[in-house]
Amino acid sequence: MSPRPEYRTYQFAGHEEHVLCFGAEASRQILIVPPLFDEMNRSRRMLVQAMRGLAERGTGSFLVDLPGCNESLTSLEKQSLSTWREAVGAAATQFGATHIASLRGGALVDNGAANLPHWRLAPAKGSSLLKTMIRTRIAGDKEAGKATSEAGLMEAAKAAPIELAGNMLGPAMVAELASAEPAEVAQLTLRALGQDIAGSTLWLRAEPQDDPAMSDAIATDLHEWSASCGG
Amino acid sequence: MPFVPDSVETTIRELLVDVLGVAPATVAAMTDDTPLFGALPELDSMAVAGLLTEMEDRLDIMIDDDDIDGELFESFGSLVAFAKAKVG
Numbered sequence A: 001m002s003p004r005p006e007y008r009t010y011q012f013a014g015h016e017e018h019v020l021c022f023g024a025e026a027s028r029q030i031l032i033v034p035p036l037f038d039e040m041n042r043s044r045r046m047l048v049q050a051m052r053g054l055a056e057r058g059t060g061s062f063l064v065d066l067p068g069c070n071e072s073l074t075s076l077e078k079q080s081l082s083t084w085r086e087a088v089g090a091a092a093t094q095f096g097a098t099h100i101a102s103l104r105g106g107a108l109v110d111n112g113a114a115n116l117p118h119w120r121l122a123p124a125k126g127s128s129l130l131k132t133m134i135r136t137r138i139a140g141d142k143e144a145g146k147a148t149s150e151a152g153l154m155e156a157a158k159a160a161p162i163e164l165a166g167n168m169l170g171p172a173m174v175a176e177l178a179s180a181e182p183a184e185v186a187q188l189t190l191r192a193l194g195q196d197i198a199g200s201t202l203w204l205r206a207e208p209q210d211d212p213a214m215s216d217a218i219a220t221d222l223h224e225w226s227a228s229c230g231g
Numbered sequence B: 001m002p003f004v005p006d007s008v009e010t011t012i013r014e015l016l017v018d019v020l021g022v023a024p025a026t027v028a029a030m031t032d033d034t035p036l037f038g039a040l041p042e043l044d045s046m047a048v049a050g051l052l053t054e055m056e057d058r059l060d061i062m063i064d065d066d067d068i069d070g071e072l073f074e075s076f077g078s079l080v081a082f083a084k085a086k087v088g
Helices: A038-056 A081-094 A104-108 A126-143 A150-156 A171-179 A212-228 B005-020 B024-028 B045-059 B076-087
Strands: A006-012 A015-022 A029-033 A060-064 A099-103 A118-121 A162-164 A167-169 A188-191
Touching (some): A006 A081, A029 A081, A038 A060, A038 A104, A038 A212, A099 A104, B005 B076
Parallel strands (some): A029 A099
Antiparallel strands (some): A006 A015, A162 A167
16 A cells, blocks of 8 residues: 655744655655755655655655745745754754655755755755746846846845745845855755656746655665664 | 866766657757757757756756747757857
8 A cells, every 4th residue: 555644833933834754654754855846846745755755765754844845834924044954954853864865956954954964856056046047037037028127126125025936035135145155064965856866846837836756766865874874 | 177068068968858758769860950949849949948057957057038039949059059159
């Protein structure tokens, strides 16, 4: 029988945030930090399929909602990479994470429990994520007949939240994204797409897709990696 | 890592597959004259945003958005020529 998901929550800053769990009874529990913003939506199905595969192999995992994202009732414009990092730390403690795995921009906030072994796939720089969202906003404005510049948006973002590609981002978030790099952690296993994990850059695709072979490759790799360290 | 011209073209082909999800066989068959914008349904103005950022990351270049006009995505050849000029 295919493993069934469990829907649970963690507490952060006075709110309950949603967590999707597979294999809660397993001794190894991998906290999955998803990609950020739109890339999260595009990767979610592929990630959840990987979590199913992990549970079939006997390794538990849980996928957290970052405050202000997905099912969260918290406002996104009040969040920053710093609050997300703290939220990851809170979820790791409350769910007894033994390992942390992140994808793309998740690597910018996955060090809320920096002492645990970390696994990163295709980590992204904050500046790249921000640039794509700014370009999307400028392209949308252009189609609506408005001329918007990157410099103008960055200036406006110093004082008040701005809307970028459907996300209301506050001053702290924009400022942090502009310079964020994947953080140092004690024990890091870095995976490159195409070299270590065969698959496609689903997070860049305008049309969300899935990739069962990629989910399977991630499940196999995370299972073997988590057995080899920590926990 | 410096890019030789042939690898720029290869990188652009990979980008069209990775970012736009265009079938690899379709991309492999593209020549300089193959039209892109308006001809590839996957390439709309929103997809262009992701494509430009990924081009910057993979070719290690900076693209000033003022450099971008309609002709850039007119054909496969014009996109490759733009990238080669940026790589220098």
